[in-house]
Amino acid sequence: MPRRQAPSSEAPLRAQNGDRLVVRSHRVGEKRRDGDIIEVLGDDGAPPYVVRWLHDGRVTRVFPGSDSYVERLSPARLAR
Numbered sequence: 001m002p003r004r005q006a007p008s009s010e011a012p013l014r015a016q017n018g019d020r021l022v023v024r025s026h027r028v029g030e031k032r033r034d035g036d037i038i039e040v041l042g043d044d045g046a047p048p049y050v051v052r053w054l055h056d057g058r059v060t061r062v063f064p065g066s067d068s069y070v071e072r073l074s075p076a077r078l079a080r
Contacts, residue, residue: 013064014045020071021051021064
């Protein structure tokens with residue numbers, strides 16, 4: 001099971017290449033968006049991130065908001 005790191009005022013969002021960025025939906029019935037972090041542009045794992053979105057394969061630079069969290073994927077899951 002991946003470890004989930006949710007942002008808060010006490011714990012800033014941190015990620016590394018290979019982690020998953022999850023953006024929660026804003027409306028009822030809207031799906032969450034998941035993407036693989038392929039590059040961390042901030043210092044010490046801080047945003048922004050370059051993300052490849054799973055639903056369409058697009059690659060974008062993302063400055064995650066409070067509706068986002070990082071899932072740290074296990075090495076076994078990354079090997080797939």
